[in-house]
Amino acid sequence: MQLELPATSLPSAGLQSLRFRVTAGRFAYGLLLILPSLVFLLPFTVWPAIKVVVSSLFLADIAHPQPSFIGLGNFAAEFGNEVFWQVMRNTVLFAGFTVPLSIGLALLLAVEVNKKLRLVGVFRTALFYPTILPTVGAAAIWLFVYAPGLGLADRFLGLFGSYDHNWLGDPALVLPALMVMMIWKQTGYFMVFYLAGLQGLPQEVFEAAALDGARGWRMLRSLTIPLLSGTTVFVSTIALIDSFQTVDQLFILTQGGPNNASNLLLFWLYQEGFRNFNFGRASAVTVIMMALLLAVSLVNYRQLDRAAHYES
Amino acid sequence: MRLTNVLGITGLAAGILLAACGGSAAAPVSGGAGSNPAPASPAAAPANPASTAAAPAPPATGKTVEISLHYPVGVSGPLAKIIEGYMTEFSKQNPDVKVTPVFDGDYVSTIAKVLQLAQAGTPADVAIVNAAGIYSMLDADAVIPLDDLIAKSGGDSMTKDFFPAFMQNSQQGGKTWSLPWQRSTLVMYYNRDMFRQAGLPDKAPQTWDELIQDGQKLTQKDAGGKVTRYGVAFPSSGTAYWEFQALAIASGQNVFDNNAGNKVFFNAPASVQALQFLVDLNKKYQVSPAGAVSWDDLPTQFAAGQLGIIFHSTGSLTNILKNSKFDVGVGFIPKNQQFGSPTGGGNLYIMKGIPADHQAAAWKLIQWMTSPERQAQWSIDSGYVAARQSSYDTPVLKDYTAKTPQALVARDQLQYAQNELGTHQMSEVQKILSDAVQAGVTGQSAPKDALEAAQQKAAAILGQYKN
Structure with a gap:
């Protein structure tokens, strides 16, 4: 971020040096403010990020312990690998479905558990529970849910007559199966953000709308959702990053199979x-992932700036 | 905050990778510092004065040598605890050596950790790594040959006692690089009670035709023609290449050249037949579930009486016997052309660049771990096949196999066993075959096409290696 005084306040060229001094002063001040986090970001985030960009340009595998420069060869190898494209496709699908679905569900649940119901504490706890489970533990549970014939999923569907699905062994079912688990795992987490957001909203607006005769859906669409847009942008950024980042369940459930049908970018990197x-090549994949995440979060960041108007 | 998050995550991934690249200051991230007593710098090792000056002779009296043992756990059961117990026992019998066992997760993470430590210049002392991982260890120049040590400790009379099938993976370029520790093969488990109920003779199917016939009798359907119980299940999830090898060997040819690390036969007639058979079990004969069958689910489903015949590691024997409420039979992999099964499991390696006294202690430990008595006990505790033939003459194992004759089937099958797929770039090549098998069983590609494509991919990778 550049720190600049508005140009209009300094009309004359003679004031340029003053402007510089003020700018430098503000810059130093800003630098001082971010110094504590910079101390950690530089060695643990920025420096490794630079190193990984550098090593993505070298041939370094088990047969070449001494890396040699190959330019963009690692990227070319990835782009020429059909598995890489399958993984990209899976990752986009995975994010594209889990993010909006879990956010939408979280909002609806938050609105429900924000009402003054009996046992609301129990419901809130139950909905939040999947979030506090470690992903690996949750995946082990879902391994049983998806066990063909024996598992909860097939037992439940058995009530309706169809009961033998190889959930994790069928390329058409495996990615949706992983999405369901992801949504189950994440929704409670996002719900808590929305719940906090809801409780911070001014009640008068809703009371006024109620007086005007607004009800459920209308109220949600015209008041709740716009008023919570700041929360939504924040939650969707977190959700997108999480969907790229969550990979633990693949180790337990599918190993990315069958035939890469459930392979995701971070697991491929691994x-x-x-x-x-x-x-x-792993460094090259890391660079690609960094670029993707950076782009995504910049877009979201812009939206956040815009959305902030609603809440202030 | 959000930006921080993004960078934090990618930075984390980057950091992990850097640690792996070795050479950088990030190396201690891998946790070696506390658990690995080897000196920090290999470059300093040769010049290291006092302690190593006594070179190859065993250490002077009264001084305790501390060495590390890096190991994976590849099957279910409390094996980590058992190994820790063994190490305590070893140190009691050998007060001059103290072993620090380091559990590194599964095979994949163990070989990754061991190679990282080697590249960072802080090698482990002893490592248990895939027997098939020999080319990875050699390509990384991370291990020493054991021939001189073996020569001093009985030579051929020692190595000849190991089952030849288990030694195949150990030898390369006329040298012996590792000794077997936890070794397994694929076997067939069948539900004898279910066989009786289906009116089948009480014997394991010996051929593919018999397997199909038995499978059809064991498979049950409801009034609507929907299958309620499958007769046969052959695993094809995760690392499917290994189980698939059994079918290829049974069809007459292993999926790679046992004696070279750069030649695979993924598109050979035997491999194509094997994959076609796997597809047919479901599509044509309808005795097996559709799609990639989960390796992890099979023992549970079998023990629950949901499947008549399954194929799994010998390492699952103890677990399956414990959880099944029926008579469990164990048999060879049925033959198409011949009997056969891939060997699997882990071997003991001594890492390169450790001081002479560590090396001597490491060899002492390996001799102890591969002794006939220890292998016998280990076989009972874990379910692995004892790696030495004379183990089966020890009273303790004789006693056990008298009560559990199923444990002898894997040993008897060893005479037909061949090597686990172990080439240069092992994991990458293994994955190519696993992917092709899964493309076949899920109906994404015809068996021949899937294997043809896999052959091209593997050949492109292996082309850069001379042998």
Whole structure:
């Protein structure tokens, strides 16, 4: 971020030096403010990020312990690999479905548990519960849910007559199956943000709308959702990043299979780095992922600036 | 805050990778510092004065050498606890050596950790790594040959006692690089009670035809023609290449050249037949579930009486016997052309670049762990096949196999066993075959097409290696 005084306040060229001094002063002041986080960000985030960009340009695998420069060769190898594209497609689908669905569901649930109902504390706890489970533990539970014939999913569907699905072994079912687990895991977390947002909203607006005869859906669409747009942008950023980041369940449930049908970008990165021992290509995948996440969060950041108007 | 988050995550991934790249200051991230007593710098090791000056001779009296043992756990059961117990026992019998066992997760994470430590210049002392991982260990120049040590400790009379099928993976370029520790093969488990109820003779199917016939009798359907119980299940999830190898070997040819690390036969007639058979079990004969069948689910489903015949590791024997409320039979992999099964499991390696006294202690430990008595006990505790033939003459294992004759089937099958797929770039090549198998069983590609494509991919990778 650049720190600048509005140009209109400094009309004359003679004031340029003053402007510079003021700007420098504000810059130093700003720098001082972010210094504590910079101390950690520089060595643990920025420096590794730079290093990974550098190592993405080198051929470094188990047979080449001494890395040699190959330019964009690692990127070319990834772009020429059909598995990489399958993984990208899966990742986009995974994010594209889990993010809006879990956010939408979270909003609806938050509105419900924000009402003064009996046992509301129990409901809130139950809905939040999946969030506090470690992903690996949750995945182990879902392994039983998805066990063909035996599991909860098939037992439940058995009530309606169809009962034998190889949930995690069928390329058409495996990604949706993982999405359901992700939504189950995340919704409670996002619900808490919305709940906090809801409780901070001015009640008069809703009372006034009620007097005007607004009811349920109308109230939600015209008041609640717009008023919570700041929360939504925040939650969707977190959700998007999480959907790229969550990979633990793949270790337990599918190993990315069958035939890469459930392979996601971060798991692919792990496979390239620690199964294939190809650190150059793994670095290239990391760079691609960094670029994607950066782009996504910049877009969201802009929207947040705009959305902030509603809440102040 | 949001930006921080983004960078934090990617930075984390980057950090992990950097640690892996070795050479950088990030190396201690891998946790070696506390658990690995080896000196920090290998470059300093040769010049290291006092302690290593006594070179190859065993350490002077009264001084305790501390060495690390890095190991994976590949099957279910409390194996980590058992290994820790063994190490305590070893140190009691050998007060001059103290072993620090380091649990590194599964095989994949163990070989990753061990190679990272080696590249960072702080090698482990002893490591249990996939027997098939020999090319990875050699390509990374991370291990030492054991021939001199073996020669001093009985030579051929020692190595000849190991089952030849288990030693195949150990030898390369006329040298022995590792000794077997936890070794397994794929076997067939069948529900004898279910066989009786279906009016089948009380014997394991010996051929593919018999397997199909038995499977059809064991498979049950409801009035609507929907299958309620499958007769046969052959796993094809995760690391499907290993189970698939059994079918390829049974059809006459292993999926790679046992004696070279750069040649695979993924598109050979035997491999194509094997995959076609796997597809047919479901599509044509309808005795098996559709899609990629989960390796992890099978023992549970079998023990619950949901399946008549399954194929799984010998390492699951103890677990399956414990959880099944019926008579469990164990048999060979049925033959198409011949009997056969891939071997699997982990071997003991001594890492390169450790001081001489560590090396001597490491060899002491390996001798102890591969002794006939220890292998016998380990086989009972874990379910693995004892790696030494004379283990089966020890009273303790004789006693056990008299009560549990199923444990002998895997040993008897060893005479037909061949190597686990272990080439250069092992994991990548294994995954290519696993993907092809899964493309076949899920109906994404015809078996021949899937294997043809896999052959091209693997050949492109292996082309850069001379042998």
